[in-house]
Amino acid sequence: MRVVIVGHGMAGSRLAAELHARGGDRKVTVLGAEPHRAYNRILLSTLLAGKITEPDVELAEVSGQGVDLRTGVTAVAIDRAARQVRTADGDRIPYDHLVLATGARAVVPPLPGLDPAGLPDRVAAFRTLADCRRILATARGARRALVLGGGLLGLEAARGLAARGLDVTVVHPTPWLMERQLDAAAGAVLADTLAGLGVSTVLGVPATAVTADPDRVRLDLADGRTLAADLLVLSCGVRPDTALATAAGLTVQRGIVVDDRLRTSDPDVSAIGDCAQHDGVPTGLVAPAWAQARVVARLLSGEEPTARYRPRPAVTRLKAAGIDLAAMGDPGAGPGEELVFSDATRGTYARLRIDGDRLTGAILLGDNPAVGTVVQLFDRGGPVPADRRSLLLGRAFGTAPATSSTSPALMPDGATVCQCNDVSKGALVACWRGGARTVDEVVAATRAGTGCGGCRDAVAGLVGWLAAADSVAVPG
């Protein structure tokens, strides 16, 4: 079987690896338009921050052993009748099954001064490694940067640039940041948090025009203000790259329409990742793209002919030095009860929605120790705890303290003082009454404190208490 994968981004490279791992005598050809190795887009903001270098964003990829990886090769057309993919250099590559993993492209907003075909100097999208290089080249020597778009990616770009020491302003047209994931209160807390990290925000104002000259870029706003900077980063969403599919006559809406098997309107063609539209929505995230790659690999390898893609609800996570945000579902809407905790002064906010005993949505911002539990409850549909406070306070609540601070007098006789040797308070008291008068004598007689040694202090405390009680009790 000949499988051709168009696209060597996170979805395409993952599919090649999944197929490779399953062995068999398939011939897999991967066409990657970008000239470099597969890389992890999630790490691009870390690359912007200067913490890592380009090799560190590379992903594991396979080539050889049945996988023919051709980077720097662009597919330009699909001939479905002949079942061939045509490349820019004129090759025709036959397939038995074709998988489109063409990804998505950054949206360039329709503003005067911005030509999607060629952005001005000092203006860059934030999507690809090439975009990243462009931003970094401009950022060198820059002092001020603007980021247009206060969604997740825009904020990641902003904190990356701020980490480089740039003075960063995020311009966002709606009244609060990440409005698709957050409510107004969370947005406000997030803006405060960002301000503390050197990222200021201009909210509720659309941009109207861009003016770029060789040493400055200016952004005009609808309220009449103009912001100037050395660098403008566009982060205004992405659009699935469907050009090949459309030209080939496949059904395309926002993305390439696929079913639960990730098949397009042509059963010999699948689509995965950002270019695909499953159940009405393009995914736009890496985890679902990888899940889709696994389903396609199971189907194509024959490992699991009944494999189906079941989307998991998205969990949006923004985690960087000083920021800890998790958002899932819509805690502001739907039936059921609502939990809210807000400590804006310390940058902590939590809002959860519970329907019956299921968690249906949550926003957690700041120090929320239960975030791991909350994410898993949302993900797996497990029942929420009867005492809801543990969802806000995490393990700090409800677990036994590490060490007992109970005073010896208040301990019940049956309480175990020494776990290693199973010695109770009662046994220690009996030992004292039997005539042992020093800690060493009590230890020798009961073996308390002879294992891990952790209860030595407790034994000494008890002996001290017994000695004191005795001196009081014995009439002088």
Add this chain to the structure above:
Amino acid sequence: MTDGAHAATRSGVRPREAATHCPYCALQCGMVLRATGAGVEVAPRDFPTNRGGLCQKGWTAADLLDHPDRLTTPLLRDRPGGELRPAGWDEALDRVATALRAVRQRHGPDAVAVFGGGGLTNEKAYALGRFARVSLGTRHIDYNGRWCMSSAAAAGNRAFGVDRGLPFPLADLGRADTLLLVGANPAETMPPLMRHLADQRARGGRLIVVDPRATATARQADLHLQPLPGTDLAVANALLHIALTEGWLDRAYIDTRTTGFDEVRRTVAGYWPAEVERLSGVPVADLEATARALATVDRAVILTARGAEQHAKGVDTVTALINLALALGLPGRAGSGYGCLTGQGNGQGGREHGQKADQLPGYRRIDDPAARAHVARVWGVDPATLPGPGVPAYQLLDSLGTASGPKALLVFGSNPVVSAPRAARIESRLRDLDLLVVADFLRSETAELADVVLPVAQWAEEDGTMTNLEGRVLRRRALREPPAGVRTDLEVIAGLAARLPGAERLPTDPRTVFEELRLASAGGPADYAGITWDRIDADNGVFWPCPDSDGPDRPRLFADRFPTPDGRARFHPVTHRPAAEPVCAEYPLHLTTGRVLAQYQSGTQTRRVAALRRAAPGGFVELHPELAARLGAAEGDELRVVSRRGELCAPARISPAIRPDTVFTPFHWPGAARANSVTNDAVDPVSGMPEFKICAVRVERA
């Protein structure tokens, strides 16, 4: 506490006191035994591992020496379904030898199998491996250490070229700035080890524990990560991902002392913290704090134990943690490194000298022609007569009595009826054998099924060596003779060999056996050639490898090079995969198994000690109050835990220390509470380690 006792040999004058080590776990706490009119007294001894500490198991170890359940005569079963009856030694050994010859004649030498244990001394483990390969001529020998150390062993060999549990002395733990314990609960499994951790804390070090339960150890930690069972590998990859993205790697070390990092780097690039948080439930902030604590200090140590290792991906999980250690430049750096906490008393030595299906003494591979030639020369046989590799423990036991499997099994120091995964199946396999022989000093659950039970000596009645969790070879010293009617394992092995074709005369004196072990191990990875009993006595133990009797031993490994062909450690890219048995609507909870402080392994010994029985009288099901409330279960209510393989019944123990999606049960008890009635027999493809630590169950009120 005195350490003035002298070595005893069977021919020497019996002392009234013996400085020896505890019979139980791999910490091998130093202790002194004294014979008094009333029996045998135990006192702790100030040895570098236990520093004068003993847990309740150690203190009470002598209770079994004159226990009424002690076997003092061989037992025979005359017909299937009949009762075991007392018999003389000659009758018992003749019976075994005759049956072995018959099985061998009918089905060939591989129809006889040997199953050993990680509690046997080095001398016994060695003698057993030789007996299997030479006297029996079978390739089928394996041991219960396969269920204990095999995943860490395979990962260590793969990365470092050697498998020594701790490549540094235990005392190094006390000087670590950060200590990460993954799936280890020493506060309950080896309490005196906590003295080193107390040292560490007193010096301002940080302790971080990864465990799905808030164990006694985890409760003492500065940070406790409580992942979903079966996600440790992903957690480890995320820690390396964070170290990578924060610029915390030791690039110079990676460049000069390792190979293969690029593929690991590209693999962990796919383990960003948010995704691993979703998988494991460990908050990103905690992952970051852990990575920081490991990467930004001078001395950091990462240790694993069975919690990380007893999985169908145990080797890869340990490898992920070794990758992390290597990327941070820990192995070989003073006070830093990776290690595993070996479980059984001689879990280390027991895996070095030939009890393993694929192995010859000195940690040599049985499929290596040079190794075969060397060992065959020591044994005085033609290398061509040595059998090839056998199969790992579970596969071996699961084949017993089947058309192509062994028809006879000899068991030394093990109780698989309680300790094997999917135990009901293994129990029925054992019943299908033509001949089952068990050498033990108590009627274990496996002995109850045997055709012949051979009563053997206890630890206080024998001399020999053990290799502890540090790779330190120690002396076990006898206090007294075995009771009348009892023989040592070496005598049993020699008695059988003499009755088999070839009529080999094998030594029964452990020191003589050790001298032969030295020759056989010479030049191997675990080289004991330079170790003598006298040197052990003089030096508080000797660390292997020690090739020359007048050369140094090696308390610390890897300072300059790794024992690989190019001297470099090897990275291996590893990826997360789900547990072999995922939870589902019918079996919605994870079951994990483990130990309690007052019991040991299958409990054959510790369940018979009154004080330990008082402290830990029976099995239980630990569950979270939330889960208990949903089940309507109160403390002590009888619960049934059901998996696809079987069920167990035990009282509820309600505790917030466990995740609400997971239940825990200890594995020390037979019968209704037997944990392994439920566990999964899926095994690691590299090590053969069964997945004891996670399977899917439902819990109901019984």
